[in-house]
Amino acid sequence: MRRLFPHPGLTLLLVVMWMLVLNELSVGGFLLGLFFGTLVPLFTAPFWPERPPVRYGWPLIAYGLLVIGDIIVANFQVARLILFCRNRDLRSCWLSIPLDLQSAEAFTVLAGTISLTPGTVSADISTDGRHLLVHALDTSDPEAEVARIKARYERRLMEIFR
Template sequence: MIRRILPHPALSVLLLVVWMLLVNEFTVGALFLAAVFAVLVPLVTSRFWPDRPRIRFGPDMAAYLAIVLFDIVVANFEIAWIILTRRNRDLRSRWLVVPVELRSAEAITVLAGTISLTPGTVSADVSADGRALLVHALDVADPVAEVARIKRRYETRLLKVFQ
């Protein structure tokens, strides 16, 4: 019964929270409108997500988010240091091909988004078969080690979250 009313409970919670943050004040009317949208949007869009991935919320998700946030902060300082201390000709920018073990489009999108959120790297393309990401890195001494780091830090954790 609950699954019929809330086909995507996580999406409903996210919509409710985002709506309340956008309104920027806590009133009964705003909460009611947020709740209406949080129920209606997933109901209307659920038929477009027949094979939605199973996401595990818990320690694996928390660890992934903590590592991503930590890496974003550290990468900001690293990029600032590079900008302030190096000349352009000293940069070792590289195109990296990251083989992907993730199978769902949503999981691959989260991985690509994570890579792009981390300063100094950007996901540029996904192969047609979804088995590789093309990533540009601003400063990489060892491309093989950087690919291994992306797989170790992000992909292995996403495999736990999305399965």
């Protein structure tokens, strides 16, 4: 089974994305999505010699729900800043987040999560891979924001990418 589906998570993601792009529920569309969802991971498997172990299930679902909730809340916070705050009142800053994550895939998910949340954007990762540079639109306490990102996202990603 592992030989046919070397990356089951990628297969599932590709099938779901195919069905969303297709914007129609049909057996033919699902079978074509399954075909591509199986073929792409088979051809790309040699390029991923050391896959990190990923815990699918509740930790991944909980992380996804947390991120969706944070994106919704941050949208309202940024809208409030845009509508009611003057530029000179913004307290934007650069944050250097020390990383405890080990895999490049986990770094990528963390950077993507931060960039998806309005008001923050991941800008760079240090050459040694131990710090992530993030720009925050409005932060009164940079140390608390770094601690919040580590506790809220990085800790959960360490559970997912064991």
